Amino acid sequence: MKAVVYKGPFDVAVETVPDPTIRHPNDVIVKVTSSCICGSDLHMYEGRTAAQPGIVFGHENMGVIAEVGPAVKTLKQGDRVVMPFNVACGFCKNCQRGFTGFCTTVNPGFAGGAYGYVAMGPWVGGQAEYLQVPFADFNCLPLPAGTQWESDFALLADIFPTGYHGAELADVSPGESVAVFGAGPVGLMAAYSCLIRGAAEVYVIDHVQERLDKAAEIGGIPINFDTGDPVQQIKDRRSGQGVDKGIDAVGYQAANAGSSAAGGEQDESPNIVLNQIIDVVNPTGALGIPGLYVPTDPGGVDEGAKRGALSINFGRLFEKGLRLGTGQCNVKKYNADLRDLIISGRATPSFVVSHSVSLDDAPDAYKKFDQRIDGYTKVILQP
Numbered sequence: 001m002k003a004v005v006y007k008g009p010f011d012v013a014v015e016t017v018p019d020p021t022i023r024h025p026n027d028v029i030v031k032v033t034s035s036c037i038c039g040s041d042l043h044m045y046e047g048r049t050a051a052q053p054g055i056v057f058g059h060e061n062m063g064v065i066a067e068v069g070p071a072v073k074t075l076k077q078g079d080r081v082v083m084p085f086n087v088a089c090g091f092c093k094n095c096q097r098g099f100t101g102f103c104t105t106v107n108p109g110f111a112g113g114a115y116g117y118v119a120m121g122p123w124v125g126g127q128a129e130y131l132q133v134p135f136a137d138f139n140c141l142p143l144p145a146g147t148q149w150e151s152d153f154a155l156l157a158d159i160f161p162t163g164y165h166g167a168e169l170a171d172v173s174p175g176e177s178v179a180v181f182g183a184g185p186v187g188l189m190a191a192y193s194c195l196i197r198g199a200a201e202v203y204v205i206d207h208v209q210e211r212l213d214k215a216a217e218i219g220g221i222p223i224n225f226d227t228g229d230p231v232q233q234i235k236d237r238r239s240g241q242g243v244d245k246g247i248d249a250v251g252y253q254a255a256n257a258g259s260s261a262a263g264g265e266q267d268e269s270p271n272i273v274l275n276q277i278i279d280v281v282n283p284t285g286a287l288g289i290p291g292l293y294v295p296t297d298p299g300g301v302d303e304g305a306k307r308g309a310l311s312i313n314f315g316r317l318f319e320k321g322l323r324l325g326t327g328q329c330n331v332k333k334y335n336a337d338l339r340d341l342i343i344s345g346r347a348t349p350s351f352v353v354s355h356s357v358s359l360d361d362a363p364d365a366y367k368k369f370d371q372r373i374d375g376y377t378k379v380i381l382q383p
């Protein structure tokens with residue numbers, strides 16, 4: 001089959017790789033209909049992780065079941081399904097408590113597995129024609145048959161639940177004010193989720209104009225950090241007050257004001273957003289941090305950053321009595337409810353999708369999404 005293969009920094013190719021097979025009785029093989037490119041893929045694409053050439057990318061996968069293992073109970077050939085980016089067993093201690101992003105079975109020696117991702121186990125990515133899904137009864141979310149809501153449902157694999165997770169970690173509640181840093185796909189989904197949960201004011205901070213425009217389109221208040229300190233801009237609009245809650249949907253590759261937005265050209269400060277959310281959230285508030293931070297960054301700005309050690313204003317965090325939550329999203333905790341919001345017409349997350357292209361166009365799509373140009377906000381590959 002054809003698949004998107006990582007060749008080295010800033011280089012992916014569409015190549016022929018072995019077809020996946022049923023390896024365990026509870027596996028299914030899915031014929032992929034949509035697989036999205038994620039901001040998380042860009043960390044690998046830019047050579048900012050330990051990912052080695054040869055890995056097949058793709059953790060945001062949906063499709064139709066092509067083959068069913070003999071022990072699969074709830075699924076059959078032809079069923080339309082979307083899979084959480086987390087690969088999980090369903091029976092380990094963490095899965096049993098709902099922390100499927102920290103499964104201890106699927107990636108021995110580590111808590112957490114994913115398709116097509118460095119350090120997340122042997123699971124081949126789905127930016128390909130077919131995908132092997134283990135523990136299929138647990139990992140497949142059934143969808144209505146047909147082709148309706150394809151781009152909305154594809155976002156259930158990661159960014160809609162992950163944005164929602166940001167709002168959940170920050171305990172965003174009706175009437176509250178929130179600052180969401182990053183208007184990439186995850187930040188936009190976090191802002192959208194805050195609005196669904198009834199937030200009164202949602203500030204969205206970025207410096208890519210098309211993304212800020214999307215934030216405004218859904219009712220967010222766009223703040224461009226190139227035109228002045230974002231914390232001050234928010235306080236100026238709120239009579240000197242900060243906000244109730246903060247979400248970091250940027251992560252360790254945070255850019256400085258005035259920097260290029262393009263991968264490889266960014267002038268970065270990995271701690272800048274963490275310190276800004278501590279600054280902008282009012283005492284007793286909460287911070288949700290779905291943005292990715294890594295224990296090893298070969299391109300880190302200094303020795304500390306190379307081993308994920310960042311300087312944050314912990315004294316200020318303590319003084320304000322702030323709570324914080326972070327980590328991989330446990331997608332399964334939210335995906336069925338968010339699917340039902342889509343079906344009932346209460347959520348249309350696909351407003352974030354800017355491009356749907358064929359697998360063959362993946363190299364060009366990676367390049368433009370990474371440079372954050374031509375309005376490339378969220379790309380779906382359709383094999």
Ligand SMILES: NC(=O)c1ccc[n+]([C@@H]2O[C@H](COP(=O)([O-])OP(=O)(O)OC[C@H]3O[C@@H](n4cnc5c(N)ncnc54)[C@H](O)[C@@H]3O)[C@@H](O)[C@H]2O)c1
Nearest residue numbers: 039040182184185186206250251254255290291292328329
């Ligand atoms: N926790 C999880 O389970 C999970 C899941 C998916 C993605 N992620 C992570 O979430 C983050 C966002 O993902 P994405 O797909 O939206 O990525 P993205 O790279 O498309 O978006 C990041 C956005 O942040 C903006 N940005 C950069 N510096 C900034 C700053 N100083 N202040 C405000 N905005 C800034 C960029 O311009 C960009 O628009 C990534 O770190 C990704 O790895 C985490």
Ligand SMILES: [Zn+2]
Nearest residue numbers: 038040060158
């Ligand atoms: Zn993703």
Ligand SMILES: [Zn+2]
Nearest residue numbers: 089092095103
């Ligand atoms: Zn498990």
